[in-house]
Amino acid sequence: MSAHRAQTLEQLARLCRTGRDASLLAGTAPTGWAELDAILPGAGWPLGAVIELMPTATGIGELSLLMPTLAQFSRSERYVAFISPPYVPFAPALAQRGVQLHRLLVIETSASVDTLWAFEQTLRCNAFGAALAWCPFVKDREVRRLQLAAESGRSIGFLYRTPAAALEPSPAAVRLRLQANDKGLIVEVLKCRGARSGMTVAISCADSERASGSSLRSPASSP
Amino acid sequence: MNFTVALAMYPQVNTLERNLKAERSALERLAAWAYQFSSTIVLGDIAPAFRKARHSLLWIEIGASLKLFGGLRPLLARIDQELAELNYTYRLGVGPTLEGAALLARAGIRIAIMTTERFSARIRNLPIRYLALTDETFRHLHIAGIRTIGLLLELPRDALAKRFGPQTSDYLARLVGTAPDPRPTFELPRHYDAHFAFDFELQSTEALLFPLQRMLREFCGYLRGLDVCVQHFDLILEHHGAAATSLRLGLSRPERSAEKFLTLVREQLDRITIPAPTVGLRLSARHFVEPSAQQSDFFSRALQNSEEFAHTFDRLVARLGVEHVHWIQCVADHRPEACWRKSHAADAQRATLAFPERPLWLLPQPKLLQRSHLIQVISGPERIESGWWDGGDIQRDYYILRTRDGANLWAYKDLAHNGEWYLHGYWS
Numbered sequence: 001m002s003a004h005r006a007q008t009l010e011q012l013a014r015l016c017r018t019g020r021d022a023s024l025l026a027g028t029a030p031t032g033w034a035e036l037d038a039i040l041p042g043a044g045w046p047l048g049a050v051i052e053l054m055p056t057a058t059g060i061g062e063l064s065l066l067m068p069t070l071a072q073f074s075r076s077e078r079y080v081a082f083i084s085p086p087y088v089p090f091a092p093a094l095a096q097r098g099v100q101l102h103r104l105l106v107i108e109t110s111a112s113v114d115t116l117w118a119f120e121q122t123l124r125c126n127a128f129g130a131a132l133a134w135c136p137f138v139k140d141r142e143v144r145r146l147q148l149a150a151e152s153g154r155s156i157g158f159l160y161r162t163p164a165a166a167l168e169p170s171p172a173a174v175r176l177r178l179q180a181n182d183k184g185l186i187v188e189v190l191k192c193r194g195a196r197s198g199m200t201v202a203i204s205c206a207d208s209e210r211a212s213g214s215s216l217r218s219p220a221s222s223p
Numbered sequence: 224m225n226f227t228v229a230l231a232m233y234p235q236v237n238t239l240e241r242n243l244k245a246e247r248s249a250l251e252r253l254a255a256w257a258y259q260f261s262s263t264i265v266l267g268d269i270a271p272a273f274r275k276a277r278h279s280l281l282w283i284e285i286g287a288s289l290k291l292f293g294g295l296r297p298l299l300a301r302i303d304q305e306l307a308e309l310n311y312t313y314r315l316g317v318g319p320t321l322e323g324a325a326l327l328a329r330a331g332i333r334i335a336i337m338t339t340e341r342f343s344a345r346i347r348n349l350p351i352r353y354l355a356l357t358d359e360t361f362r363h364l365h366i367a368g369i370r371t372i373g374l375l376l377e378l379p380r381d382a383l384a385k386r387f388g389p390q391t392s393d394y395l396a397r398l399v400g401t402a403p404d405p406r407p408t409f410e411l412p413r414h415y416d417a418h419f420a421f422d423f424e425l426q427s428t429e430a431l432l433f434p435l436q437r438m439l440r441e442f443c444g445y446l447r448g449l450d451v452c453v454q455h456f457d458l459i460l461e462h463h464g465a466a467a468t469s470l471r472l473g474l475s476r477p478e479r480s481a482e483k484f485l486t487l488v489r490e491q492l493d494r495i496t497i498p499a500p501t502v503g504l505r506l507s508a509r510h511f512v513e514p515s516a517q518q519s520d521f522f523s524r525a526l527q528n529s530e531e532f533a534h535t536f537d538r539l540v541a542r543l544g545v546e547h548v549h550w551i552q553c554v555a556d557h558r559p560e561a562c563w564r565k566s567h568a569a570d571a572q573r574a575t576l577a578f579p580e581r582p583l584w585l586l587p588q589p590k591l592l593q594r595s596h597l598i599q600v601i602s603g604p605e606r607i608e609s610g611w612w613d614g615g616d617i618q619r620d621y622y623i624l625r626t627r628d629g630a631n632l633w634a635y636k637d638l639a640h641n642g643e644w645y646l647h648g649y650w651s
Contacts, residue, residue: 056628057626057630059649060629060630060631061631063583077528088586089583089585091554092553095578096578096580101551101552105549106565107547107548114542117542121539125531125535128532180628
């Protein structure tokens, strides 16, 4: 009897899972990190969604985390946009990580209303696979708009926010807190549609890991 | 009804002065628009006399265009649809002669009549007031009891010419096609220059959108007529008592879609503040481009994406300014600040330049770094010594440093200037 019940429960759980996967996920894009793919439903970033990233500091690998996905998009037919980046996206570094630079559009804005506008336009456009935006102040309502734009364009919106934003609720599909420790980057899932929250994975994606591992090449012959 | 009577009946009556020049330019814009349907367009005169000014004439020779547009019915439907979008009041008539088509339009007969025989038979019972006769001729004919066109046409031509002047008999001959009716055809101008003057001042940019839409649609008719596209055009807003506002509209690929043009104009109008109310609009384009072969119905995902991209890109540029939307490229230079550049076109770089590992973020200006912030050196130094030939020479030792909270910095020791430490990037 109890065996029978266990079987029914498991069947029910499977039904729930598959139903959820089919209805909520419009497809996924692999993150490029096996550890992270393992905990995300559909084994990757959900397409047609806004993903919030809240790094505790600059320089912990918060951008390297996305490099495999961005490289993948840029190699296929889709564009990637950097909207209002805090510093200069360094062309040699992006090229080294496999990003096709002719598929990467940098958009500078002077006001947060323009950042959100440009973010929405690029997400809504089918030609863009992913858009990254740095915007310190975003309201709930605005995230919901972005979410709808991403759904209609089947694109991924990566929104970089301050660590304080983790305390507020947000309609974003996925919310990740990023911090560094000796092992590398620690990704904490604060919220994830279709999966349990509170999971934590360590990813060794900080550039310095590679940089320190490989001996620095001396600059090519001086001109 | 004259003005005094109208004023007596309705004191709040709104009067507008007639503007012959504006009427003429509207007719010319329409002619340019009509060029998409035929290469033979004839313009009627703008009659200064008020009684005759109820309409102006525009003829389109459609005999040669029927095949292209799939027959008479689809062609007329297309003309109707576009004219409705342009918001003109109009009447169509299809006839075998110029004056014949004009007569049918005036009489409100929408049946297309292709031969002169059928035309003569059809107009037989129409009253003579539809004819383009002088008031005096009309009055005399009326008194003589000639009420229908049929009766008038039966009169001997010589007698008519003697009685009412040769122009009347000549008109009737041209009407029924017994005399030729050669007229100068409209020449499409090589440059597009349309002007639209308002009788009132438009305060808001929102109010401009309505006349703009019409102008852009006429413009697209002209482009279709020439079978060309544009990549740039200028829009000038004329103000009362202030310098005109000039807008330059640029597209990343040649287009001729009024809707796309309008969204771009909208973005630009959102961005600017207009110094004074607008009293006129001017649209001009000088350079035209052959439509690319890509514009055909060939449909692939890549092509569709590139079109969507172009549209989004143009909107971003229209709102944010061309200098704020760009690509980045690698440059063969050892100096970090000189090994990349902005680019305003997407050039696929075939040759990849080999650089040592570089951080994803570069600071636009190196920032003086306090030594106390440094926790440990992860790797380094990487000596970069270059640029003595162009005055921008540097002598630096680059290190990767790790701070207490786990952030990796790209910093250098300036060997040329007393060994200060500078932050130059983040290994984000």
